[in-house]
Amino acid sequence: MTAYIDPSRANFDAFKALPRDEPIHMLNLLLYRDRAEYPEGHEHAGKDWTGRRAYEEYGKTSGPIFRRVGGTIVWRGAFQTMVTGPDDRRWHDGFVAQYPNSAAFFEMIKDAEYQQAVVNRTAALADSRLVRFKPSEGGEGF
Template identity: 40%
Template sequence: MKTVNPTSDAIAQVIKNTPKDQPVVMLNLLKFREQAAYEDGREGGSGWAAYKEYGRGALPCLQAVGAELVWSGAPTGTLIGPQGEQWDEVLLVRYPSLDAFMSMIGSDDYKAIVHHRTAAMEDSRLVPMLAD
């Protein structure tokens, strides 16, 4: 099943299961559309280009809550996973806490740029993990 944005049920479950006072690393698995698909119908180039636009705006949002990009890279395949499942980009982003992540996605600055991510994504996963 392809997914792009979190549901309110998924957010509620993560909030319930994640300690508030511990760092969280978000595993991002990203598959880009060939062509960006903006809800207002405007042309946006490739999904990759739309995601780069999102990234330019997201970086200050990350920094504002004390988060940092830990690692990013392009996978070369999948050794364990559904046949044919391929991701274009993998990111690890470390947040000081789940509250910091929630604060970021609720900010006006983030809300102003997240449409680029939605337009860019064909499929994605966002997995919060407790950091050591």
């Protein structure tokens, strides 16, 4: 099974080519490592943290930057079962992050403090998905 933690160059280029001046929703699916894997010499290396604990650290350290650029969480949930999809695919958590536009997302990921914080995300995750959506109105129908 191929793990996806960071975007490929082609996927990131496709993301950058989309409109930058409209709100975006980012679906995040997370599968944590049993034990976080920090680079040697990192301040959290050797603490024997779980992947979930390392992701909590990511949230704590990246949260102020996320909020500063206008980000909010519009939905969050804990995985229960796969209804449609591969039986062997499991996620621990999922959430939808909303940004006022993709420029806000770029501002976040270019921030020097965020770049330090993202080490926690990388250490935490065995696999993930990050999918951009253009928000639209909810309602009763599909």
